[in-house]
Amino acid sequence: MIRPPSARSEAVFDDFKPAYTTGQALAEANRCLYCSDAPCIQACPTGIDIPEFIRKIATDNVKGSARTIFEANILGMSCARVCPVEVLCVGDCVYNHMGVPPIQIGKLQRYSTDVAYAEGWTFFEAGEDTGKRVALVGAGPASLACAHALRRMGHGCTIFEKRAVVGGLNTTGVAPYKMKADRSQDEVDWVLSIGGVELKTGVEVGRDVTFADLERDFDAVFVGFGLGPDGWLPDCEGIAGIHGAVDFIERFKLGEVDLDGVERALVIGGGNTAVDAVRELKGLGVPRVAMVYRGTEAGMSGYAHEWQAAKLENIEAIWQTQPTGFARGDDGLAVDAVKLDEKKRPIEGSAHRLPADLVLLAIGQGKLGELIAGLDGVRLDRGRLVVDAHGYTGRPGYYAGGDAANGGKEVVNAAAEGKAAARAIDAWLAADNSLRSQKTEGAV
Amino acid sequence: MAAAKVKPDLTTDCAGIRSPNPFWLASAPPTNSGEQIMRAFDAGWGGAVWKTLGTPIQNVSSRFGATNYRGTAAIGFNNIELITDRPLDVNFREIAEVKKRYPDHAVIVSLMVETREEWKEIIQRSEDAGADGLELNFGCPHGMCERGMGSAVGQEPKVNERITGWAKEFATVPVLVKLTPNVGDIVPHGLAAKRGGADGVSLINTIKSIIGVDIDRFVPEPRVGGLSTNGGYCGAAVKPIALHMVGALARDPGFDIPISGIGGVRNWRDAIEFMLLGSTSVQVCTEVMLRGYRIVEDMIEGLTEYMARHGFATVDQLVGKAVPSFSEWGQLDLNYETIAKIDAQSCIGCQLCVTACHDGAHQCIHPTGESRVPVIDEDECVGCNLCQIVCPVPGCISMVEVDNGYTPATWNQHVGEGATLRPKKGAH
Ligand SMILES: Cc1cc2nc3c(=O)[nH]c(=O)nc-3n(C[C@H](O)[C@H](O)[C@H](O)COP(=O)(O)OP(=O)(O)OC[C@H]3O[C@@H](n4cnc5c(N)ncnc54)[C@H](O)[C@@H]3O)c2cc1C
Ligand SMILES: Cc1cc2nc3c(=O)[nH]c(=O)nc-3n(C[C@H](O)[C@H](O)[C@H](O)COP(=O)(O)O)c2cc1C
Ligand code: SF4
Ligand code: SF4
Numbered sequence: 001m002i003r004p005p006s007a008r009s010e011a012v013f014d015d016f017k018p019a020y021t022t023g024q025a026l027a028e029a030n031r032c033l034y035c036s037d038a039p040c041i042q043a044c045p046t047g048i049d050i051p052e053f054i055r056k057i058a059t060d061n062v063k064g065s066a067r068t069i070f071e072a073n074i075l076g077m078s079c080a081r082v083c084p085v086e087v088l089c090v091g092d093c094v095y096n097h098m099g100v101p102p103i104q105i106g107k108l109q110r111y112s113t114d115v116a117y118a119e120g121w122t123f124f125e126a127g128e129d130t131g132k133r134v135a136l137v138g139a140g141p142a143s144l145a146c147a148h149a150l151r152r153m154g155h156g157c158t159i160f161e162k163r164a165v166v167g168g169l170n171t172t173g174v175a176p177y178k179m180k181a182d183r184s185q186d187e188v189d190w191v192l193s194i195g196g197v198e199l200k201t202g203v204e205v206g207r208d209v210t211f212a213d214l215e216r217d218f219d220a221v222f223v224g225f226g227l228g229p230d231g232w233l234p235d236c237e238g239i240a241g242i243h244g245a246v247d248f249i250e251r252f253k254l255g256e257v258d259l260d261g262v263e264r265a266l267v268i269g270g271g272n273t274a275v276d277a278v279r280e281l282k283g284l285g286v287p288r289v290a291m292v293y294r295g296t297e298a299g300m301s302g303y304a305h306e307w308q309a310a311k312l313e314n315i316e317a318i319w320q321t322q323p324t325g326f327a328r329g330d331d332g333l334a335v336d337a338v339k340l341d342e343k344k345r346p347i348e349g350s351a352h353r354l355p356a357d358l359v360l361l362a363i364g365q366g367k368l369g370e371l372i373a374g375l376d377g378v379r380l381d382r383g384r385l386v387v388d389a390h391g392y393t394g395r396p397g398y399y400a401g402g403d404a405a406n407g408g409k410e411v412v413n414a415a416a417e418g419k420a421a422a423r424a425i426d427a428w429l430a431a432d433n434s435l436r437s438q439k440t441e442g443a444v
Numbered sequence: 445m446a447a448a449k450v451k452p453d454l455t456t457d458c459a460g461i462r463s464p465n466p467f468w469l470a471s472a473p474p475t476n477s478g479e480q481i482m483r484a485f486d487a488g489w490g491g492a493v494w495k496t497l498g499t500p501i502q503n504v505s506s507r508f509g510a511t512n513y514r515g516t517a518a519i520g521f522n523n524i525e526l527i528t529d530r531p532l533d534v535n536f537r538e539i540a541e542v543k544k545r546y547p548d549h550a551v552i553v554s555l556m557v558e559t560r561e562e563w564k565e566i567i568q569r570s571e572d573a574g575a576d577g578l579e580l581n582f583g584c585p586h587g588m589c590e591r592g593m594g595s596a597v598g599q600e601p602k603v604n605e606r607i608t609g610w611a612k613e614f615a616t617v618p619v620l621v622k623l624t625p626n627v628g629d630i631v632p633h634g635l636a637a638k639r640g641g642a643d644g645v646s647l648i649n650t651i652k653s654i655i656g657v658d659i660d661r662f663v664p665e666p667r668v669g670g671l672s673t674n675g676g677y678c679g680a681a682v683k684p685i686a687l688h689m690v691g692a693l694a695r696d697p698g699f700d701i702p703i704s705g706i707g708g709v710r711n712w713r714d715a716i717e718f719m720l721l722g723s724t725s726v727q728v729c730t731e732v733m734l735r736g737y738r739i740v741e742d743m744i745e746g747l748t749e750y751m752a753r754h755g756f757a758t759v760d761q762l763v764g765k766a767v768p769s770f771s772e773w774g775q776l777d778l779n780y781e782t783i784a785k786i787d788a789q790s791c792i793g794c795q796l797c798v799t800a801c802h803d804g805a806h807q808c809i810h811p812t813g814e815s816r817v818p819v820i821d822e823d824e825c826v827g828c829n830l831c832q833i834v835c836p837v838p839g840c841i842s843m844v845e846v847d848n849g850y851t852p853a854t855w856n857q858h859v860g861e862g863a864t865l866r867p868k869k870g871a872h
């Protein structure tokens with residue numbers, strides 16, 4: 001497994017939400033009401049017993065606190081940093097109804113899990129070897145959570161990852177003011193310390209290894225390959241200075257980008273990747289950064305709390321504006337654009353030109369479902385793998401979770417879905433099923 | 445990564461009553477019914493002392509009151525409820541049901557009746573239902589004592605000894621005597637129980653109290669119509685009193701039967717304190733009433749972790765471990781000296797320590813006028829701990845031991861052998 005290099009542009013970022021000191025953690029933990037049937041738990045996709053882990057901080061049982069977190073969510077350390085808690089647990093804390101600041105659950109979770117990592121506490125052991133082996137496609141949060149749960153049940157795991165680095169978007173995508181690539185790598189090391197997980201990096205399933213190979217060598221398959229590459233607008237691919245946002249983010253997270261001479265950058269889109277990208281460009285030193293979005297501020301899909309933070313960093317927005325063409329001149333890029341009305345229809349006579357030195361496209365990522373579309377039983381919905389509540393794809397032995405199946409949510413959803421799929425796989429294997437023993441039809 | 449250690453064994457044997465861990469529910473509303481106790485056992489409680497049985501009573505409404513402090517509800521709690529109000533045969537049927545389903549958990553039946561005949565009958569019925577032990581409630585400080593039971597028994601060593609003797613005569617399972625704290629010195633009462641043949645004692649029951657007064661209605665609380673009465677005080681606030689009484693019995697040379705510690709236990713740390721001062725099992729009432737059976741998960745985990753950290757393999761290895769160092773004042777080393785130190789880095793400049801030291805101690809922490817971080821005049825600091833207690837930042841003020849060159853000398857040594865004492869500090 002290759003660790004990210006030490007020279008990375010993301011190093012300039014400080015934590016947007018700094019770690020708690022012990023005193024801060026105790027003060028906050030003692031505020032928690034220890035609610036019954038707590039709404040914060042309901043709001044956590046992995047169902048962490050939040051009042052319980054917080055109470056254990058208050059009683060100085062940090063180890064037990066961390067155990068409570070990891071028992072529900074093995075990726076509790078990264079989730080503490082990257083979860084949009086404002087719309088999850090913290091958003092549902094009862095204090096919101098009292099006009100009192102809600103409990104900072106994410107920061108408390110970070111406190112306990114960081115102590116656990118620093119102390120080298122691990123809580124789980126591999127189950128007794130069942131002799132079964134599961135192939136997991138992609139080494140992102142979904143597969144890691146699935147593999148860890150499978151190991152606790154005693155199944156052997158092999159993860160195939162096309163990149164050299166592991167951790168998926170937790171390593172290559174999340175904003176560095178939440179978590180940097182090396183911390184994601186720490187998590188991978190910690191999770192895999194349970195042992196018995198073989199990592200095959202630089203191996204792309206569908207190219208270097210086929211699903212037919214997997215069906216021959218493994219008893220079950222978990223698909224956690226996430227989303228595809230950045231979407232592009234017509235006629236802009238290949239123009240210097242225009243990049244896919246997720247691709248660009250990966251570049252500065254894993255290495256160095258040169259933004260010398262970039263005075264003005266535009267990010268096209270209004271989702272969370274766009275909001276991350278504008279804040280990241282600003283933090284990397286670009287003096288003027290603007291987000292160009294087709295809709296209104298109220299209609300953007302990026303989280304309001306994230307956009308609020310962006311505004312405080314003097315980031316501009318150009319609302320109700322649609323790019324129509326891109327051109328590269330001597331003095332940089334030019335983006336031709338029109339204004340849109342409430343129904344996102346072009347307004348006549350509104351054509352104008354926006355100058356820029358750098359443009360990032362954050363208009364969504366493609367889906368990878370086609371990779372697997374040829375397999376009987378597998379169903380796709382606009383490129384996303386259709387699964388039931390347990391991650392079952394419809395093809396015996398095939399399970400999926402994370403972005404590949406939910407179409408693009410959060411790390412915590414991937415963690416929950418990976419774990420649920422592990423339970424389903426375990427049940428399927430326990431009933432004496434195996435891909436190896438069944439007739440494989442239509443495997444590609 | 446740390447090597448896996450042998451998991452500490454929490455199994456407890458308190459006066460012959462065995463339970464999977466030392467955590468028992470005290471006799472009170474959380475142990476009112478079989479349905480509750482089974483849920484508690486599922487949550488992890490090792491034992492339960494059934495809500496006191498006797499001739500079922502009629503309770504008042506309202507029943508509870510609480511002391512709040514700076515926004516924290518119920519640091520102290522008070523009640524005026526009596527013993528069980530449910531029919532005895534229902535209670536006994538449920539006890540049998542619980543024991544059938546949870547054979548390894550301890551069910552101790554708390555009892556309070558008047559005559560020898562009544563004791564005989566109710567003990568027989570308790571044992572028939574499958575009780576693992578009995579607890580004689582000589583402690584209730586309200587209502588029942590007006591009827592000649594509860595603390596009316598517990599406050600009279602002779603009566604205590606006599607009734608304990610009856611119970612031992614009729615019982616085949618272990619008998620614990622639950623002591624009232626409403627006495628000047630607990631020791632004679634513990635010794636009376638022992639003389640009566642008790643297998644162990646439980647303490648403390650609640651402390652006679654008035655929790656508050658409604659200042660507009662001119663009626664104490666909890667209010668029952670236009671009147672109130674004194675109730676029993678318990679919860680976090682009573683822990684120091686309970687700890688002292690447990691420790692006082694544990695260190696008494698004439699007292700050598702097991703103790704089940706009760707009073708203000710909220711978490712694993714509190715429980716360990718009781719155990720270190722001599723409690724073999726620990727009972728909880730108020731914190732469960734306030735937060736639920738679920739608190740036991742943290743208690744079990746915290747105790748297990750603590751035992752692993754200290755290398756205790758079994759609970760009896762820690763029971764009583766702090767008793768030898770609970771001493772008389774005259775045995776304390778008068779030449780031992782500490783002073784307060786402020787960590788300027790973590791100080792937030794609230795200067796609570798300045799006020800506390802100036803008004804409540806020895807006027808030796810001073811503002812500097814330059815920064816908000818105060819300075820300590822170490823020549824004047826008597827090492828009383830007040831500033832450390834009031835400081836809101838954990839670890840900011842530490843009490844540091846000073847080597848003053850004097851050899852240790854106690855008051856007893858000074859008086860008896862003329863041992864040299866260091867000069868007094870802060871006594872101008
Ligand atoms: C820019 C950005 C910022 C984000 N910020 C946050 C955030 O702050 N908080 C949050 O909770 N979520 C955030 N998310 C979403 C979150 O990262 C994802 O929901 C989560 O990582 C999904 O996990 P996954 O395991 O399903 O997929 P991924 O993390 O995408 O992992 C999939 C892995 O599979 C590999 N792979 C793909 N195809 C193949 C193949 N054919 N063979 C082998 N390997 C393959 C990929 O290289 C990758 O490593 C962000 C997403 C983006 C794009
Ligand atoms: C509402 C209430 C009812 C109680 N009823 C009984 C009882 O029936 N028998 C008994 O022995 N003790 C009774 N107690 C006392 C408790 O068992 C316990 O000794 C006391 O509350 C101290 O423990 P704590 O601080 O954990 O609450 C009662 C206490 C409360 C608060
Ligand atoms: S809702 Fe808020 S106060 Fe209640 S348990 Fe959750 S974090 Fe604590
Ligand atoms: S706690 Fe329950 S029984 Fe008591 S007053 Fe409230 S609602 Fe009624």
Ligand code: SF4
Nearest residue numbers: 791792794795797835
């Ligand atoms: S009480 Fe503590 S934090 Fe406050 S001024 Fe004193 S030393 Fe500083």
